[in-house]
Amino acid sequence: MNTDWQTWTALGVVIVTAGLFVLRAMRKKKGGCSSCGGANAPIPKH
Amino acid sequence: MPAAAPASDLRTDKATRESVFALVGNPNCGKSTIFNALTGLKQKVANYPGVTVEKREGTCFNQHGKRIHLIDLPGTYSLNVHSPDEAVVRDVLLGRRADTPRPDAVILITDASNIERNLYLATQVLELGLPTLLVLNMTDVAEAKQWRIDVGKLSQRLGVSVVPMQATFGKGLVELKAAMSKLGSADFQPVSSNVHPARPSASGNELEARSPSQAGSLCHLPIPPDILGGLQQTRADLIRSGTVSENVSLLEPLYLISDHDPAHYGIEDSLVNRLAAAHDVLEKKLPGWEDRLAASRYEAVEKLLLDVLRRPERDESTTTDRLDSVFLHPIWGGVCMAAIMLAVFYMIFSVAEGPMDWIDKITGSTSGWIEANMPAGDLRDLIANGIIVGVGGIVKFLPQILMLFFLIGMMEDTGYMARVAFIMDKFMGRVGLNGRSFVPFFSSYACAVPGIMATRTIASPKDRLITILIAPLASCSARLPVYTLMIAAMFPANGVSTLQKASLMLSMYVLGTGGAFAFAWLFNSTMAKGRSSLMVLEMPTYKRPSLRHVARYMLERAKMFLVRAGTVILGLSILLWAAKTYPKPGTPEPADTAAKVAYRSSQLSHSFAGRAGHFIEPVIKPLGFDWKIGIGLISSFAAREFFVSTMGIIYAVEDDGDDNVEPLKQKLAEDRWPDGRPIFTPLACLSLMVFYVFAMQCLSTVAVVKRETNGWKWPIFQIAYMTAAAWLASFVVYQGGRLLGF
Amino acid sequence: MAAALLLSDLAAGAGGVISDILLGHDEHITRLRELGLVPGTRIRVVRRAPLGDPIEVSVRGSRLAMRRSEARHIHITTE
Ligand SMILES: Nc1nc2c(ncn2[C@@H]2O[C@H](COP(=O)(O)OP(=O)(O)OP(=O)(O)O)[C@@H](O)[C@H]2O)c(=O)[nH]1
Ligand SMILES: [Mg+2]
Numbered sequence: 015m016n017t018d019w020q021t022w023t024a025l026g027v028v029i030v031t032a033g034l035f036v037l038r039a040m041r042k043k044k045g046g047c048s049s050c051g052g053a054n055a056p057i058p059k060h
Numbered sequence: 061m062p063a064a065a066p067a068s069d070l071r072t073d074k075a076t077r078e079s080v081f082a083l084v085g086n087p088n089c090g091k092s093t094i095f096n097a098l099t100g101l102k103q104k105v106a107n108y109p110g111v112t113v114e115k116r117e118g119t120c121f122n123q124h125g126k127r128i129h130l131i132d133l134p135g136t137y138s139l140n141v142h143s144p145d146e147a148v149v150r151d152v153l154l155g156r157r158a159d160t161p162r163p164d165a166v167i168l169i170t171d172a173s174n175i176e177r178n179l180y181l182a183t184q185v186l187e188l189g190l191p192t193l194l195v196l197n198m199t200d201v202a203e204a205k206q207w208r209i210d211v212g213k214l215s216q217r218l219g220v221s222v223v224p225m226q227a228t229f230g231k232g233l234v235e236l237k238a239a240m241s242k243l244g245s246a247d248f249q250p251v252s253s254n255v256h257p258a259r260p261s262a263s264g265n266e267l268e269a270r271s272p273s274q275a276g277s278l279c280h281l282p283i284p285p286d287i288l289g290g291l292q293q294t295r296a297d298l299i300r301s302g303t304v305s306e307n308v309s310l311l312e313p314l315y316l317i318s319d320h321d322p323a324h325y326g327i328e329d330s331l332v333n334r335l336a337a338a339h340d341v342l343e344k345k346l347p348g349w350e351d352r353l354a355a356s357r358y359e360a361v362e363k364l365l366l367d368v369l370r371r372p373e374r375d376e377s378t379t380t381d382r383l384d385s386v387f388l389h390p391i392w393g394g395v396c397m398a399a400i401m402l403a404v405f406y407m408i409f410s411v412a413e414g415p416m417d418w419i420d421k422i423t424g425s426t427s428g429w430i431e432a433n434m435p436a437g438d439l440r441d442l443i444a445n446g447i448i449v450g451v452g453g454i455v456k457f458l459p460q461i462l463m464l465f466f467l468i469g470m471m472e473d474t475g476y477m478a479r480v481a482f483i484m485d486k487f488m489g490r491v492g493l494n495g496r497s498f499v500p501f502f503s504s505y506a507c508a509v510p511g512i513m514a515t516r517t518i519a520s521p522k523d524r525l526i527t528i529l530i531a532p533l534a535s536c537s538a539r540l541p542v543y544t545l546m547i548a549a550m551f552p553a554n555g556v557s558t559l560q561k562a563s564l565m566l567s568m569y570v571l572g573t574g575g576a577f578a579f580a581w582l583f584n585s586t587m588a589k590g591r592s593s594l595m596v597l598e599m600p601t602y603k604r605p606s607l608r609h610v611a612r613y614m615l616e617r618a619k620m621f622l623v624r625a626g627t628v629i630l631g632l633s634i635l636l637w638a639a640k641t642y643p644k645p646g647t648p649e650p651a652d653t654a655a656k657v658a659y660r661s662s663q664l665s666h667s668f669a670g671r672a673g674h675f676i677e678p679v680i681k682p683l684g685f686d687w688k689i690g691i692g693l694i695s696s697f698a699a700r701e702f703f704v705s706t707m708g709i710i711y712a713v714e715d716d717g718d719d720n721v722e723p724l725k726q727k728l729a730e731d732r733w734p735d736g737r738p739i740f741t742p743l744a745c746l747s748l749m750v751f752y753v754f755a756m757q758c759l760s761t762v763a764v765v766k767r768e769t770n771g772w773k774w775p776i777f778q779i780a781y782m783t784a785a786a787w788l789a790s791f792v793v794y795q796g797g798r799l800l801g802f
Numbered sequence: 803m804a805a806a807l808l809l810s811d812l813a814a815g816a817g818g819v820i821s822d823i824l825l826g827h828d829e830h831i832t833r834l835r836e837l838g839l840v841p842g843t844r845i846r847v848v849r850r851a852p853l854g855d856p857i858e859v860s861v862r863g864s865r866l867a868m869r870r871s872e873a874r875h876i877h878i879t880t881e
Binding site: 137138173177180205350351354355375384388390394481482597598599601 | 829830831832833834835836837838840841843849850851852853854855856858860862863864865866867868869871872
């Protein structure tokens, strides 16, 4: 059935998306900004 | 040629290795401009001091096609560092940063129109004893001041090659590359290799520590003979351990750690102790030696410039002076600033309106096309009413974002931003904010992430922390969509002028700024007293804005915005669609139109998203928000602009065949409380805007605050105080407004 | 006639020679020196901000903005 197929695909997309978010959160937690003068290294304690 | 001797083996080895050059100079002298010109990279360039706050590496090729590893550094007035960004310069120069190779040579960049102060840093860098090349940048500005600099003489007196440049116009680039070839070649002999001579001074009983450079007399400091031996020993030890170059002068190593940084990366503990001891001895025998050294350096620079620089008797009135007499005029200065700000918001509304409507039409017709060509079902709903509505709802704001960044870019590139700082500093001072806080705060109007990064220019840790805490109160570009949607919902009819809308938007920015100042005052008066700090800020000269810079800045921002829409916003849209769709009711949808509406609203209300919204409704009802807005508040916690997508997705309804897509603002205006009162009254819209002025709602900011403050304590505090402030402010607005009869 | 004054007392357009800097923090004094404000240097007040504070000074050909609370520690002599 057509609708059945859509239901499962939609569910699949949602699960994959959720999985990606979880993966991203588990991997590096990095400030998401690419144009900040390359300031990505932590600063030395002052 | 006969077989090579071991010594020349070493030499070829050195010649084949990629050499590392560091760009060092005062703030705002054009380092990043030159770095970009050499490497083709796109490091941010703007006309105020403190743009670059962290090192950035790239590759370029010299005149002979040899690869060179280039490091762009933050600007600094001295190697005796005061703030985290300046520490980067010193640590990279000394090879103390584990992630960065130690530079083989230095490209010392100076601002020709400010040569006297710029040469002060030059005297310090030359004493490091690394092969050095001096760039005399901004010769056009110097010429406009009618300053004539004798390049040959300067080169001869300093013992380094000097390259005059106008980096923004690409002038002098070829010469620079040629000079780099010479500097990088294996047979380069630093002129300063004649180890510092310490010889009896005129008075005979004291010795002078002198710069090793050919000029010889770059600085003098009479060193009592009884401590000289010890100092020389310390220097020798430092050289032997590889901490400093073998051509370093006597006092430079001492000077370099005369900072207040206990870490001293890459220096052995035993050496740190020796340095500290030597430091103490010097301080005892020669009180105020640092200041005296500074004075003697300026003396040397003055003397040098007598021969090298010709300037008019009296300072000519420059373009900068003439412009400042208007922009900083006691009365007109303020008037100009207010007018410029209003014009900025006016343009954000008026210029962006047309393109925004086009994008709206495109997303609307894409949605319609999919609904017409795909059989009904979950996937179709996800695509048309989740993804396209969610992502399209944000992409729509691209024109406004571009406009905002164009205007910010213009203010940064011309140098006007520094004038705003000058005018506003009175307020900053009143609430105990550091003068240096302005630039990070101003940057936060674009995005709090680079703004918080820019706090690295602030020397006092307490002032830096306070600036980080208040930076997200500046209304960043992600708030623009929320404000715009609410202003549109407030005035669904088209009877309101653009100027009124712009003024309302401007007042939100003013409110955020006022809030930031108020909290700065609060934090400043409650937190433990820290080291007070110095405000001195350099006023850059006005520059004709470079359209290339501004365009590049806009493009970069547009790219980031679109990438974000295509990743984070896309993902969130899919998840939100799921949260509002599941769990599905057991019964199928009725065919009757009226029954269908009731069925759908009950479905939404019982979905995961709906339940979450209902769960927080009691807390937000006093602010005038219902549970659907509650869903928006929750879902936009990760990224505040997602509020707009959320409203779009929640209010998106499966097409019923009549293909006129109602704009979102219309749907909002028609929504009702159960008792029939409209939800999005002007007062509720205002309350919602005020909420977003104060609420933190941005995970990127949380992440960057955590990194910059080394822990979770401050980001959590920040979320708590900002959310509390948002709730209170909205409460006051909504309840106050109701009392007044709105 | 030489007169001893504080930098913060100068009117816009007036100038003098720095005689001493007496600031609470050694570190701050050092930074001011490094910016070129060493005793014996000519300094001129270019203007005051529209709200009276900070002031813009010209020293060694560069323009610096500083608060009056800081300028108060810079002693100058005028001729
Ligand atoms: N007129 C003129 N302007 C220049 C020249 N070189 C750079 N600029 C401008 O000077 C300003 C500062 O340039 P940047 O490259 O950002 O300076 P920087 O040294 O990297 O500054 P920080 O990172 O803040 O230390 C920009 O507005 C440039 O467009 C030049 O040769 N002539
Ligand atoms: Mg830079």
